Amino acid sequence: PPLLPIALVGEAILGQTAIAVQHFNAELAHLAEQMSACMEAAKGVGIAAPQVHSPLALFIMASRPNERYPDAPNMAPVVVVNPQIINVSSELVSGEEGCLSVPGQRFTIQRHQAIEVRYQNLQGEWQQTELTGFIARIFQHEFDHLQGITLLERSL
Numbered sequence: 001p002p003l004l005p006i007a008l009v010g011e012a013i014l015g016q017t018a019i020a021v022q023h024f025n026a027e028l029a030h031l032a033e034q035m036s037a038c039m040e041a042a043k044g045v046g047i048a049a050p051q052v053h054s055p056l057a058l059f060i061m062a063s064r065p066n067e068r069y070p071d072a073p074n075m076a077p078v079v080v081v082n083p084q085i086i087n088v089s090s091e092l093v094s095g096e097e098g099c100l101s102v103p104g105q106r107f108t109i110q111r112h113q114a115i116e117v118r119y120q121n122l123q124g125e126w127q128q129t130e131l132t133g134f135i136a137r138i139f140q141h142e143f144d145h146l147q148g149i150t151l152l153e154r155s156l
């Protein structure tokens with residue numbers, strides 16, 4: 001089956017606040033599968049539902065070592081639904097980011113080094129955990145997408 005098209009910066013959906021997921025059904029699981037396929041094909045480490053023209057508060061994050069973050073952990077993709085950022089470290093770190101909605105460009109972005117987060121999985125079960133480093137960076141990037149914020153608004 002074809003890959004979902006990826007919204008480019010400037011498209012309205014990328015500037016909107018995402019809608020909370022209410023129904024943890026097969027349709028949601030199917031959307032998550034399609035998003036994963038898109039992310040893999042684009043060699044991304046994350047993707048948010050608005051980037052595939054869905055208004056839902058849902059993203060996928062997956063870390064793997066890469067030339068910019070050679071010590072990034074190898075992490076199986078995680079589906080994050082209805083995320084909240086509960087606490088953030090005062091420590092900020094600058095790092096390079098890309099965005100599938102701003103193809104071919106890199107930006108230097110400051111992010112919190114550590115964050116405390118809460119989110120639901122595909123079964124609707126709440127998870128709470130602390131994230132640090134590159135994974136915390138990915139979470140903050142995807143969380144921004146759900147608030148209608150892209151890295152263009154954060155670029156130094």
Ligand SMILES: O=C(O)C[C@@H](Cc1ccccc1)C(=O)SCC(=O)c1ccccc1
Pocket residue numbers: 043044045046047048066068069096097098099100101137138141142
């Ligand atoms: O647009 C997206 O959400 C995907 C984006 C996620 C992201 C990349 C880097 C830091 C935080 C979040 C990408 O995966 S773009 C792919 C890419 O350019 C890249 C991949 C690994 C490290 C750095 C950039």
Ligand SMILES: [Zn+2]
Pocket residue numbers: 098099100101141145151
């Ligand atoms: Zn992005």
